[in-house]
Amino acid sequence: MSKTVSINVEHITRVEGHGNIVVRVRDDKLETCHFEVVEAPRFFEAMLKGRSWYEAAIITSRICGICSIGHQMTSLKATETALKIPVSEQTVLFRKLLVDGSILSSHLLHVLFLAAPDVLGVPSAFALMDSNPHAVELALKTKRLANDLCDAVGGRMIHPITCVPGGFTDLPTPEVLRDLKTRYEKEMLPMLFEVADILESVAENFPDFTRETEFISLGDASEYPFYDGRIASTDGETYPVDEYLSVTNETIVDHSTAKHTHNKRASYMVGALARLNNNFDKLTDTAKQVAARFGLAAVNHNPFMNNVAQLVECVHCAQTVIGRIDDLLQRGIEPEKPPREWKGKPGRGVGSTEVPRGILFHDYTYDATGRIVKANCVIPTNQNFANVDLDMQAFVPEMLQRGMDDNAMQFNLEMLVRAYDPCISCSVHMVKVD
Amino acid sequence: MVVSIHSGYVPQQAKIVRTEQMTAAEKLFELQIPDGPLGHEPGQFVEVSILGVGEAPISVSSGPNRGPNFELIVRKAGSVTEAMHQLGAGAVMGIRGPYGHGFPMERLKGSDLLFIGGGIGLVPLRSAIHYALDHRSDYGRVVILYGTKNPNEILFRREIEEWKQRDDVEFFMTVDRGSPDWKGNVGVITTLIPPLDLNITNTTAIVCGPPIMYKFVIMALRSKRLEHDQIYVSLERHMKCGLGKCGHCQINHLYVCQDGPVFLYSDIQDVKEAL
Amino acid sequence: MKRRGLLSQKAPLFIRHLMNKGQVYGPVKNKTQMPEFAQVDEPSRVVLDYTTTVLPPKRLFQPPEETIYHFSRKDFTVEPAKVSGDGLKILVGLHNYDAEGIACLDYQMARGPADEGWAARRRNWVFVGVSYEPDQHHFSPSVGIGPDHRNGLDLFMDKADGGYNVELLTERGASLLDGFGGWSAPLPETPAPKFHNRLLPMPSDLPHILARSYEHPIWQQEAKRCFSCGSCTMVCPTCYCFDVFDELQLDMESGEKKRHWDSCQVAPFTEVAGGEIFRKETSSRVRHRIYRKFKYITDHYGRPFCIGCGRCIRACPAKISISEVMNNLARKAAG
């Protein structure tokens, strides 16, 4: 009996931003299968034009509230590179600390509020309150701790206040840092292990699906690279970040307001799984042990494992937070005096960091008055869309073969999209098309 | 040793004994406090609090001799007044006060009284009207002028009927804009003043209404040759504490909550921000 | 007057000594390295050499934000806020004009129904003054608070060569000195400080100048620059206006009645239901502030309700200067 399937998920829930899943199978033939981004366009590159060096990070922060710290870091790096604004070692340490916090905060939100309901079989985190109150408590507490770290360093977690070109306008006191360190040791790590226990108990609910693809992230750095590094691929090559255009190759597709990207293959994946696949050996030992409990090792080609990779990164970050605070306390904290005025030469700068959802590029060209004449931002979620489409196109026939009904297929497809942790609001931006 | 502070702000519980919807926006509350009566002078006000929402200064509208309870008439104007409107008989609100200087009813003994109330301004005047009627022989003529924007906004309809019936009260009313079934005067309140036949040397005018009304009423009274020290006004201002501290109700050097809300016109005629 | 020398390096010892006598408050470095009146936990954090603080010491007696009472909506219980009335409190590093500012508010807070919070927090204080080097905004001598002014102070640390000469002014002050052995002989005096700003008129003339300046065009002129931001009044040691509001906890039952400083310079300050704003024009608000400093209360207090600290000038983003306004009015009145 030949099968006809029509799946149409309008505004998929529990993802950041608006996207639709459209699948049409007629007489066993896959006619349409893709993920449509219908988020309203936001035109950030155009918004940046004419803006001053001290405003770029404020504006690009608003590309995405969830990755606002990552956008600020990337933006600041691009501006500092372009205008040659010096940055102290202390600034970099604090920025890395802030990035750790933002990774934790975002991953915990995604794993526990947005993705976990799928594997735990409930419709939302609110429903989880009845079925698994302890999981909710863990979620709230760990996230609070992640946010507290961001608040302390950035002034606030969403659209941080203190990060400006050349440094910080305000820094936490040693007392605050000491307190955070204790809480990360005594509370954060044990709670993350409990989260791991919960996920491990439902590990069989992660669908078994693999499709070979390329994984791209920062890499080739002295530590697990959230803040710095070269562009690295599981296909073996590395590239300097300012050659990112040759890796991303953005194109416009008709079914989506977000652009698609590809490198050597038809698509590539970015995000926690990509980072882990490229940098497994840089993880802390404890993080590696958590990965091992889920059979996760480099290179893993199951996109659903992205959620597990996020958990592994949480453990890693919680530990690096502790180390970095020790480091800062030992050095002693100097008040910073970031420049209020900057007279530089015109120039171009590319900044890249890893945000929770993958590798991010900001590319600014400044004129002599310190105003942006050209800007480009390439956002991780965009880089994943082509890979999501190809995954779906491979997954649907597999599911048909397993004899799944429409509902089960829809559930699995939504789960697949969520596994990528798409952050659609930031994806909707475009490069200047020449 | 630990000391309590700000006990002056602590409200006492007032129980709502009866409510009456007077117009679409105004509601009457009859309140009872444990050790009633309130002990207020006509023209004084209380700070009413709805815990969690806030406080609002509200005039005591009933006369001091009207039994253990007292009445407030509240216009729905914002948060606190809105919240009050949601309360019915049996509910409790907080009351502190009474505050301020009221109408000097003792001093006015023997005088003819001319009450001029515009809109909700009749609410504080009513306490003085009650007082005058409860001590009717102490006063000369009692004349009441009352104006509202339109007939729908008329307060105290039953009471007004009673005043009209009495032959020791002269009551005149007008509305700014009439309606098909309105038979009475149409026009602003100042139009009621010229026809009055007053015993000028022995009349005291008591005025309360919206800010814009005072100037014109006083002009009309002046052309009747009433002196500045024969006119009392009751003023409204933003108020937060009622204790002469928060500064919101200040008009030049005066605090409405402490020095007023009732002022002798001659005392404030040179106070620039007053009227 | 008894004077004893206190070498600079002994000052922390002296503060430590005071900490044994009572709770010590004073200008301590805050997070942004600015002196701010607060409790002293460590003598070395006290800043004795400063021009002015952003907020005046009134914040110790009327905190920027404070609880009036706690309530529960469930059973309508109301519990007034409490403060500790125990023990001696010592305020070190107070400038003489700020002591006068506290005196101004002592007067105002006791008028009519007394402010219980102020009264309770003002009990048991000993004030230890210190001299200061004026910046370009100070004009205290013009309102009768010259460098030798000692009103309201119990001890005074007069800056001298190499340290301070400590003056004993009251009995209360004397009791603080018992048991401190770190004195030296009186130190050589330093020249009296120079003031860079001043009021032209005599203090007693200020109300008269304002009496005839109500309709003066200067209010409109200043209003063009004024942001109505309220900073001038928020930092003024003799301002005391506040807003009262309720804060409910998320349990929707318990909450607090609170107050925080408010400013007559912002437009909504006089707004009533119906939208009427009684001081609608910026010019009327600019005028109101200055009349409050030099006329309204002055008429019965007998001295300016401004202590010349210059905080309002320092804090004004529009660079409006109360001394300049008064001087312009005085000049116009004279000429």
Added chain:
Amino acid sequence: MTAKKVRVGFFDFTGCEGCQLAKVSMENELPQILEHIEIVNFREAMSEKSWDMDVAFIEGSITTPACVERINRIRQAAPILVTLGACSTIGGINAIRVGRDLDEIRQEVYGDKRYLFPSLPVMPVSAVVKVDASIYGCPPNPKDVARFLTQFLAGKIPQAPKYPVCIECKLQGNACLLVQGIPCMGVVTRAGCGAWCPSKGQFCYGCRGLIPDANLDALRISFEECGLSQQEIDNKLHLFSGRELEKLS
């Protein structure tokens, strides 16, 4: 309290989702809040949906014809409609592009495929439907959100302050940045954030929009004295308040 829970829907339009995040970031408060409200529609956090609600919270600005349709539908369903965050309340950062030709921007970003993406001038929700109350800020301050909720649940429609950030800045005891020559927008910006940015040494960039009667002439003078060019001053004013400035002129 056993009172019936208030049924709440959250709806997002064009924005960065920071407001969504601001809500779920109230970890300490969330459990208590959920005792008083029942969330019946919240795409980002849940899969079930209902349109039977007492109040709708709207995030994001109106930027496409589809947005207009959807917000009208929500307005019809919700007795009370509250905007949450700068985008829905004042147009937000999206309104940076106010005053620039929309087609030109689309061309710049999408090239000759621009026809695929219909777009309207950025609008705050109030430009399309009646708004009953607003929570300002980009992002909204969690304390402000909590304050709003408690007041709202206590039966009052909370109003945002009409005075500027400086009041709160002074309550914190900060020395003024503008006086030090740092171009702070606090003097013309609606308070309610607790002077979040100036208290951290950063100038206020006006995310809560302008106060009524903001003295913009004086602001221009002050900013010139800080060394800003006219273009920079315009940029600063248009960062969040593009829509509000348009209303003024």
